[in-house]
Structures are given as C-alpha cells and as structure tokens.
Amino acid sequence: MQYKALFLDRDGVVNVDHGYVYQPEKFEFVAGVFEACQAFVNAGYKLIIVTNQSGIGRGYYTESDFHVLTDWIIAQFKTHNVDIEGVYFCPHHPKNALPEYLKECMCRKPAPGMLLQGITEHHIDPSQSIMVGDKLSDMQAASKANIATRVLVRSGQAFDASALDAADYVCDSLADVPALLL
Template structure:
C-alpha cells in the first residue's frame, strides 16, 4: 500500500471562497471573500494541497448546467493561479434528495453532510486526513469532515450566525478566513 504523505486544505466554495449570493454560476456574480488568496497562499506555500468541495444543487434544480459550473470553476482556478496558488482539484455534487430534476434527484454519498467528495479527494491525491483542515460555513461541512476523519474542522462565520450544533461540531470557529493562519501552525 502506498504511504499517505500529502496534506490538504479543503474548502467549501460558497461562503468560504466566494460570497454566497445564492446559486452563483457566472464570473460577473462571483465575489471572492476578502483574504481568500492570502490565506490560501500561506497554506499552499506550506505544502498543503488546496481542494474545493462544494454542493451545487443549482445544477440539479436546473438553475444552471454542469457546463456553466465547469466554466466558472476554470475561471476561479485561473484567478487563484494569478495569485501563484494551484487548486489541486474541485469536487462538486449536483444532486439533491428532494428538489431536483429527475436525473439529479437522489440521495447520494457525495452531497455534504455525506463525506464522498472529501473521501474522493483523499484517495485521488494520496492525502493523510490526519494532516488536513476542512473550512466550511455550515454544519453539513463539519459533519462531512468528521465522517472523512479530517483532523481539523473550521467553521467560518462569513457574516452569518450558527446554531450550537454547528459550533459544537467544529474544532475552531473564526469570523473570517483571514483568521485561519493565526490559529493553525504551518
């Protein structure tokens, strides 16, 4: 068996990488969270792979297509590249168990709080979850990270409030992505 050797900073997209304006699928509507590039650069330079894991039920609901999402994702990755940061991968779940077009209407193992996207990233990138961080803005992000045995679960407020379950499921609650490097030893 191959020895696990990589570490990763897993990021939810909407509310962590970009301001959550609801079902964003065009670059004109995509507003990066202040500090996302400087924070990711610190982790990237410290040897972390940067991996985005995002529920995208807007695809399943028919608000936009997978092609729209992939085009926006390529644009987003280019913006990171312009800041000398490589996004190792972006995993997305287009499904929804109750509100989706027939081909996307299902209970799956990839939609957070299920750990499927994280487990796929761990496997495909030879990552040791004991040396990983998951940053999300919802309880479902923390639950998925726990199920995937991610060592550090960070809940970022991004201007919103949380119930106690979300706070209790996180190892760390921060107000802004800018605060992350202050709490994590790189």
C-alpha cells in the same frame, strides 16, 4: 507519500454566498482568500475545493456553466500563485431537483464522498488535513472523512450549538484561518 490538504467549501468560504452563482461577473471572492490560501500552500498543503451545487440539480444552471466558472476560479487563484489541486462538486438534491439529479447520494455533504474522493485521488493524509466550511454539513462531512481539523467560518451568519460543537475552531472568514492554524 501522503500529503496534507486544506479542504475548502466554496460558497461562503472562497466566495461571498450570493446564492446559486454560476457566472464569473457575479462571483465575489472573500477578502483575503488568496493570501490565506498562499499561506497554506507555503506550509505544504494541497488545496481542494468540495462544494454542494444543488443549483445544477434544480436546473438553475448546467454542469457546463459550473465548469466554466470553476476554470475561471482556478485561473484567478493561479494569477495569485496558488494552485487548486482539485474541485469536487455534488449536483444532487434529495428533494428539490430535476429527475436525473433527484437522489440521496454519498457526495452531497454531510456525506463524505467528495472528501473521500479527494483524499484518494490526491494521496491525502486526513490526520494532517483541515476542512474549512460555513455550515454544519461541512463539519459533519469532515468528521465522517476523518479530517483532523474542522474550521467553521461565520461568513456573516449565526450558528446553533450543534454547528459550533462540530467545529474545532470558529472564525469570521478564511482570511483568519492561517493565524489560527499555521
């Protein structure tokens, strides 16, 4: 059996992007994120987070720090009766990273690796799935992974025409997405 999924970028979609956040006390959820995610769970979607985390590669924080924060995020969603099925991250950067993380890879968006891994591991039907992101690279990764619907959230930023053209929908935040698609 295949499932439909709501793929979410993290920084700028799930949380306010304060830049390289890795501590729970500095993590600020976007207003309405829990209610929006609950609406998708109620509509039969699995929730999967796919996030570039070059802060690891740059040495700003460790993979262990990332996992501690991720466990805390999952627990916060759980207290709102929302299960996060999977979290995929890319610690690499092609130009600015410590040697072990300095590389071109298939997981860093706009490459589709994290999405494809989630599709395979969670038996996802991309033709019934949605990607919500706040960057052109999120839309490009979704397109390469054949995700049917791509939603660009403004998160307080302006976009050029290429980002707008890559999205099926544009809205202010994840909180607006259920009204658009459900």
